Amino acid sequence: xxxxxxxxRLRDLxxxxxxxxxxxxxxxxxxTAAAAPAVAPPRRRLPLALAAGVTLTALAGVLAIALQRxxxxxxxxxxxxxxxxxxxxxxxxxxxxGDPRLAGATLVIDSAQAQLEAALEQQPxxxxxxxLLNRTHAQRMKLERIGAQAG
Amino acid sequence: MSTACLAMPLPSMDASRNEPAxxxxxxxxxxxxxxxxxxxxxxxxGRVHGAVWRLSxxxxxxxEELTQEAFVRAWQKLDSFRFESAFTTWLHRLAVNVALxxxxxxxxxxxxxxxxxxxxxxxxxxFCAGERGDLEQAVARLPPRARAVLILHDIxxxxxxxxxxxxxxxxxxxxxxxxxxxxxxxxxLGEHHD
Numbered sequence: 001x002x003x004x005x006x007x008x009r010l011r012d013l014x015x016x017x018x019x020x021x022x023x024x025x026x027x028x029x030x031x032t033a034a035a036a037p038a039v040a041p042p043r044r045r046l047p048l049a050l051a052a053g054v055t056l057t058a059l060a061g062v063l064a065i066a067l068q069r070x071x072x073x074x075x076x077x078x079x080x081x082x083x084x085x086x087x088x089x090x091x092x093x094x095x096x097x098g099d100p101r102l103a104g105a106t107l108v109i110d111s112a113q114a115q116l117e118a119a120l121e122q123q124p125x126x127x128x129x130x131x132l133l134n135r136t137h138a139q140r141m142k143l144e145r146i147g148a149q150a151g
Numbered sequence: 152m153s154t155a156c157l158a159m160p161l162p163s164m165d166a167s168r169n170e171p172a173x174x175x176x177x178x179x180x181x182x183x184x185x186x187x188x189x190x191x192x193x194x195x196x197g198r199v200h201g202a203v204w205r206l207s208x209x210x211x212x213x214x215e216e217l218t219q220e221a222f223v224r225a226w227q228k229l230d231s232f233r234f235e236s237a238f239t240t241w242l243h244r245l246a247v248n249v250a251l252x253x254x255x256x257x258x259x260x261x262x263x264x265x266x267x268x269x270x271x272x273x274x275x276x277x278f279c280a281g282e283r284g285d286l287e288q289a290v291a292r293l294p295p296r297a298r299a300v301l302i303l304h305d306i307x308x309x310x311x312x313x314x315x316x317x318x319x320x321x322x323x324x325x326x327x328x329x330x331x332x333x334x335x336x337x338x339x340l341g342e343h344h345d
Contacts, residue, residue, distance in 0.1 A: 001337050001340060003333055006305070006333050006336060006337065007305050009286055010286070010290075010301070010305040010306050011305070011306065012283065013205065013283070013286065013287060013290070013306055014201075014306050014307075015198075015201060016197030016198045016200070016201045017197060017200055017201035017204050017205075018196065018197045018200065019196065019200045019211075019214070019215050019218060020211060020215075021215070023192075023196065023200075023215055023218055023219050023222075024189055024192055024193070026219050027192060027219050027222045027223060027226075028185060028189070030219070030223045031185055031188070031223065031226050032185075
């Protein structure tokens with residue numbers, strides 16, 4: 001048998017061969033699992049955490065500067081300045097100088113720091129996250145200085 | 152013996168005239184329509200399964216696993232399909248690559264040695280050269296790399312350059328494997344009686 005003859009007969013083997021059973025149910029199950037993951041993979045959460053961190057850090061900077069220029073006022077009866085709507089509450093003993101004007105900024109900066117630290121745990125090699133975290137630390141220290149001056 | 156069966160004759164043109172084109176089904180699948188993707192599966196399962204069935208050495212169970220894997224990967228990669236070629240060509244190539252992954256992961260040198268030992272240990276039992284099933288059995292009994300090169304070159308119509316690239320071997324090695332595969336096939340099909 002020549003190579004040509006072998007090739008000719010092999011070409012006859014070309015063509016569809018149906019599986020012995022319907023494979024679609026198994027495929028469909030895997031597609032459904034792939035389409036609706038129970039938990040997003042950690043790396044996909046990183047940009048969200050990063051965006052939140054950057055936004056909160058920037059907001060904290062603005063708040064800190066704005067609050068630095070505000071006169072001290074007694075809080076209104078029944079209100080607690082240590083509560084920031086939509087963000088949460090921070091105990092006054094954790095606010096620099098115990099100054100209620102700095103409670104919101106403290107909460108925002110601490111939240112940004114926590115998110116950046118979580119993002120850094122997911123992606124330890126990300127140098128830019130370290131830079132952002134350093135900026136957050138610097139803002140926290142600035143807040144401490146403002147609190148000390150106010151006290 | 153394999154439990155796979157030959158494809159039924161294709162439906163007539165009249166029956167397929169109103170069916171949506173592959174490109175439409177692909178677009179709907181990309182948008183998340185699994186029913187559209189099921190239609191693509193039903194339309195192309197035979198061709199995909201045929202390719203991976205031959206590459207797996209006509210191993211029915213393995214071929215079914217590979218077929219499922221190929222369609223799942225196709226679903227995941229559908230958004231990278233650029234409509235520059237026919238969907239069936241893209242899908243077929245993807246399926247062949249899925250089937251070759253196992254072979255590719257083996258060290259070429261070790262695989263070569265294993266193939267030689269495997270071929271040397273196999274007693275030569277000639278088949279009846281006239282039957283298609285015997286030819287399939289003979290191809291299935293070839294060492295994996297030699298079988299892959301023979302199928303890709305002589306059945307799928309690939310060039311040695313493509314085979315070498317996909318299997319991580321030199322063009323010369325691909326040619327040598329093809330020569331060896333045909334020689335082994337000739338022996339198994341009873342050439343030694345001549």
